[in-house]
Amino acid sequence: MMLSDDYRAAKTALSIALSVAWRKVEFAPKTKTRVDILVRRTDFRSDPANYIDGILDAVSEAIGVDDRYFAMSLDWEESIVGGIVLEVSQ
Numbered sequence: 001m002m003l004s005d006d007y008r009a010a011k012t013a014l015s016i017a018l019s020v021a022w023r024k025v026e027f028a029p030k031t032k033t034r035v036d037i038l039v040r041r042t043d044f045r046s047d048p049a050n051y052i053d054g055i056l057d058a059v060s061e062a063i064g065v066d067d068r069y070f071a072m073s074l075d076w077e078e079s080i081v082g083g084i085v086l087e088v089s090q
Helices: 005-021 048-063
Strands: 033-041 070-078 083-089
Touching (some): 005 048, 048 070, 048 083
Parallel strands (some): 033 070
């Protein structure tokens, strides 16, 4: 699959931000990991399901857990300011 430069840049930026935010947290590399994603939508032009792969890849890179160990949930809400909220637990 060909990924756009914007997609790669966004995924890398998210991975770096998560690595910094979770730098003092240790995750077991081969343990079931719960990832809850809340997408804040400013409009209905985008589909929250399209964000899943990039977000999970960024989380995987940031915490050192292969995404095959992820159990995830996805939800969305309308918001004036767009963004995502992540909760990761083992």
